[in-house]
Amino acid sequence: xxxxxxxxxxxxxxxxxxxxxxxxxxxxxxxxxxxxxxxxxxxxxxxxxxxxxxxxxxxxxxxxxxxxxxxxxxxxxxxxxxxxxxxxxxxxxxxxxxxxxxxxxxxxxxxxxxxxxxxxxxxxxxxxxxxxxxxxxxxxxxxxxxxxxxxxxxxxxxxxxxxxxxxxxxxxxxxxxxxxxxxxxxxxxxxxxxxxxxxxxxxxxxxxxxxxxxxxxxxxxxxxxxxxxxxxxxxxxxxxxxxxxxxxxxxxxxxxxxxxxxxxxxxxxxxxxxxxxxxxxxxxxxxxxxxxxxxxxxxxxxxxxxxxxxxxxx
Amino acid sequence: xxxxxxxxxxxxxxxxxxxxxxxxxxxxxxxxxxxxxxxxxxxxxxxxxxxxxxxxxxxxxxxxxxxxxxxxxxxxxxxxxxxxxxxxxxxxxxxxxxxxxxxxxxxxxxxxxxxxxxxxxxxxxxxxxxxxxxxxxxxxxxxxxxxxxxxxxxxxxxxxxxxxxxxxxxxxxxxxxxxxxxxxxxxxxxxxxxxxxxxxxxxxxxxxxxxxxxxxxxxxxxxxxxxxxxxxxxxxxxxxxxxxxxxxxxxxxxxxxxxxxxxxxxxxxxxxxxxxxxxxxxxxxxxxxxxxxxxxxxxxxxxxxxxxxxxxxxxxxxxxxxxxxxxxxxxxxxxxxxxxxxxxxxxxxxxxxxxxxxxxxxxxxxxxxxxxxxxxxxxxxxxxxxxxxxxxxxxxxxxxxxxxxxxxxxxxxxxxxxxxxxxxxxxxxxxxxxxxxxxxxxxxxxxxxxxxxxxxxxxxxxxxxxxxxxxxxxxxxxxxxxxxxxxxxxxxxxxxxxxxxxxxxxxxxxxxxxxxxxxxxxx
Numbered sequence: 001x002x003x004x005x006x007x008x009x010x011x012x013x014x015x016x017x018x019x020x021x022x023x024x025x026x027x028x029x030x031x032x033x034x035x036x037x038x039x040x041x042x043x044x045x046x047x048x049x050x051x052x053x054x055x056x057x058x059x060x061x062x063x064x065x066x067x068x069x070x071x072x073x074x075x076x077x078x079x080x081x082x083x084x085x086x087x088x089x090x091x092x093x094x095x096x097x098x099x100x101x102x103x104x105x106x107x108x109x110x111x112x113x114x115x116x117x118x119x120x121x122x123x124x125x126x127x128x129x130x131x132x133x134x135x136x137x138x139x140x141x142x143x144x145x146x147x148x149x150x151x152x153x154x155x156x157x158x159x160x161x162x163x164x165x166x167x168x169x170x171x172x173x174x175x176x177x178x179x180x181x182x183x184x185x186x187x188x189x190x191x192x193x194x195x196x197x198x199x200x201x202x203x204x205x206x207x208x209x210x211x212x213x214x215x216x217x218x219x220x221x222x223x224x225x226x227x228x229x230x231x232x233x234x235x236x237x238x239x240x241x242x243x244x245x246x247x248x249x250x251x252x253x254x255x256x257x258x259x260x261x262x263x264x265x266x267x268x269x270x271x272x273x274x275x276x277x278x279x280x281x282x283x284x285x286x287x288x289x290x291x292x293x294x295x296x297x298x299x300x301x302x303x304x305x306x307x308x309x310x311x312x313x314x
Numbered sequence: 315x316x317x318x319x320x321x322x323x324x325x326x327x328x329x330x331x332x333x334x335x336x337x338x339x340x341x342x343x344x345x346x347x348x349x350x351x352x353x354x355x356x357x358x359x360x361x362x363x364x365x366x367x368x369x370x371x372x373x374x375x376x377x378x379x380x381x382x383x384x385x386x387x388x389x390x391x392x393x394x395x396x397x398x399x400x401x402x403x404x405x406x407x408x409x410x411x412x413x414x415x416x417x418x419x420x421x422x423x424x425x426x427x428x429x430x431x432x433x434x435x436x437x438x439x440x441x442x443x444x445x446x447x448x449x450x451x452x453x454x455x456x457x458x459x460x461x462x463x464x465x466x467x468x469x470x471x472x473x474x475x476x477x478x479x480x481x482x483x484x485x486x487x488x489x490x491x492x493x494x495x496x497x498x499x500x501x502x503x504x505x506x507x508x509x510x511x512x513x514x515x516x517x518x519x520x521x522x523x524x525x526x527x528x529x530x531x532x533x534x535x536x537x538x539x540x541x542x543x544x545x546x547x548x549x550x551x552x553x554x555x556x557x558x559x560x561x562x563x564x565x566x567x568x569x570x571x572x573x574x575x576x577x578x579x580x581x582x583x584x585x586x587x588x589x590x591x592x593x594x595x596x597x598x599x600x601x602x603x604x605x606x607x608x609x610x611x612x613x614x615x616x617x618x619x620x621x622x623x624x625x626x627x628x629x630x631x632x633x634x635x636x637x638x639x640x641x642x643x644x645x646x647x648x649x650x651x652x653x654x655x656x657x658x659x660x661x662x663x664x665x666x667x668x669x670x671x672x673x674x675x676x677x678x679x680x681x682x683x684x685x686x687x688x689x690x691x692x693x694x695x696x697x698x699x700x701x702x703x704x705x706x707x708x709x710x711x712x713x714x715x716x717x718x719x720x721x722x723x724x725x726x727x728x729x730x731x732x733x734x735x736x737x738x739x740x741x742x743x744x745x746x747x748x749x750x751x752x753x754x755x756x757x758x759x760x761x762x763x764x765x766x767x768x769x770x771x772x773x774x775x776x777x778x779x780x781x782x783x784x785x786x787x788x789x790x791x792x793x794x795x796x797x798x799x800x801x802x803x804x805x806x807x808x809x810x811x812x813x814x815x816x817x818x819x820x821x822x823x824x825x826x827x828x829x830x831x832x833x834x835x836x837x
Contacts, residue, residue: 124484128818283668285592285596286595286596288676
């Protein structure tokens with residue numbers, strides 16, 4: 001373990017913590033521009049988080065330890081994931097502890113506790129949100145696994161750093177399997193991060209909410225942590241997609257000088273990805289809830305096709 | 315003598331007596347014996363007339379007893395049937411079993427006036443809450459409006475649905491968005507809605523009682539505050555009612571200016587609704603674009619009439635603000651600009667498949683139900699009913715400039731959006747015609763308070779639909795009773811019926827496509 005690898009690990013986690021709100025701010029800014037509005041700038045999410053930390057926590061009388069500890073678990077696990085996904089450098093000591101399957105399971109832990117917390121208070125909305133979230137996740141997780149498996153087939157490994165290394169620094173091959181996988185991944189990305197056309201992050205309508213319904217009862221620092229973790233999740237899914245499908249420019253191991261270029265390229269890629277997300281969000285209405293099965297079924301099918309095409313063509 | 319009148323006289327014979335108090339004179343008022351009140355309703359039902367409103371008036375200071383009224387209509391024919399419930403036995407036979415829509419009217423009469431509809435299947439309080447003493451009847455003359463009510467323990471029997479996997483979702487009265495308060499209780503099975511029950515009354519302000527303490531002129535201001543988004547139509551309707559009682563005819567120009575304001579109100583609110591419906595399915599682009607257009611309309615209102623929502627511009631006898639020639643030019647230019655932008659937005663609405671997928675076949679309100687419940691306005695027109703008071707009772711300038719009514723057959727959210735789109739286009743056309751042909755002259759006539767014991771009835775097609783006012787003068791020429799019937803009182807029933815079989819997350823967009831007034835219903 002070198003100073004470089006530890007340094008890139010720390011850099012990654014700091015980036016995740018402090019750049020994630022800016023990415024959310026960027027997405028919102030672009031979205032506002034698309035709708036013909038002005039926006040408070042990409043720093044607004046930071047102000048929101050600061051404001052929420054300053055507010056007192058109001059707890060329901062029947063809130064159990066699950067409800068109280070969920071924000072910390074969610075936040076902690078999200079930061080942990082940031083140490084596993086290589087998005088600045090492939091030389092991450094931490095990444096050896098978990099491969100891509102473990103990664104999907106870590107996301108599942110977040111969801112598990114959020115759903116439990118949603119039901120913990122016993123309001124109708126929380127339970128409704130939890131039930132919807134679990135329905136969706138049971139469809140999204142297989143699609144996500146299939147998509148990343150397709151990539152791991154190409155790299156002959158389920159280790160994320162190895163996968164990224166092979167695609168980013170190996171010989172450039174046009175892989176039709178990845179084209180299918182990237183489409184499936186985008187669909188899962190929109191689902192997991194609760195964007196339109198799956199969920200509407202800006203809605204005030206309790207009856208239509210999925211993710212928001214589960215966290216309706218949170219306030220103060222609890223809400224701040226959950227919101228922050230939500231922004232990190234958006235960031236993580238975006239950089240995961242970038243790392244797997246478009247990793248070119250990411251710093252190789254033992255290449256400290258590459259870090260700067262890697263960072264610069266990441267910012268550029270994220271900016272473009274943000275615009276793509278917004279284009280999808282602005283051009284589409286939210287799907288009817290039961291259409292989601294078709295949507296995620298399509299994602300699963302695409303990922304499976306990707307896998308098949310790997311065996312047939314590559 | 316219109317067809318309804320004829321039929322009722324033929325059915326009841328000598329028992330039906332025509333009274334001469336009601337203005338305008340083309341709406342007959344028939345007094346029937348109390349026992350035959352539901353017989354009259356049955357006759358009307360056989361004639362396929364719709365129930366426009368049912369209400370009670372405390373007439374203890376006039377002829378004595380409580381007047382029970384029901385207004386029926388079929389096509390252009392209107393008829394008011396009255397019976398009298400004596401003070402020592404304030405009861406009357408229910409008409410709920412003939413007209414489903416009457417059940418809320420009668421619950422309200424029972425709660426607020428203390429007259430009992432005998433044989434009614436549902437006597438739970440309505441508008442009045444269960445924590446008020448049961449014998450507190452605010453609309454009675456003996457009730458002092460300054461009374462502080464003691465709170466009593468009470469219970470409201472909700473409709474229940476039971477069974478494996480059935481659960482209940484209570485929503486409101488306080489909602490997450492900035493909207494009015496109302497409680498909705500869903501019984502759902504998974505995501506499918508089995509039943510929805512509404513509970514309204516959270517914005518009850520005692521408006522009908524308040525009218526009785528105000529002068530005729532101040533009443534117009536209060537009417538303008540019944541429902542903030544419909545201020546023009548409500549004050550216009552109130553003024554029409556009292557003007558017909560006082561036999562005061564506003565100058566032609568005033569009537570035209572009122573119509574101009576009405577159409578502008580219609581455009582502004584329809585725009586807001588179309589945007590809000592899109593926002594509820596997360597298509598925010600149209601929401602913001604429609605709101606920009608709406609804002610431009612109300613800004614022009616401010617520029618030309620000094621009030622964004624045209625509040626308090628209509629008074630008994632006429633209007634308080636005139637439109638100069640520059641104002642007419644300004645408005646014509648605005649309409650030109652507006653039409654262009656609006657049509658662009660409609661193309662976007664029409665071409666977006668994901669949007670269409672959400673609004674089509676969502677919240678279908680069938681024509682039979684719309685007819686049975688007597689719904690009016692956009693809701694009725696989106697379900698295939700050709701109802702528009704501007705055509706059924708044309709008043710100037712609608713007798714010359716005739717609106718084309720948009721009727722859609724589908725009855726879903728999409729149909730309700732298209733009725734609104736067509737009405738905006740139509741309103742723009744009407745506005746242009748009115749502006750080109752605006753007569754010259756005075757804008758206000760002198761208003762002389764009406765004679766004692768006269769009563770007046772008026773209908774105005776507000777943007778939600780047909781608004782009705784019935785105003786009765788007391789012995790000393792004061793307001794004895796002012797009954798307000800916003801279209802919401804009928805259309806809220808429609809929402810409950812249109813939601814069956816839909817899924818829970820589709821409720822908000824259904825509700826938005828109805829967009830009924832809480833304030834206008836709760837009064």
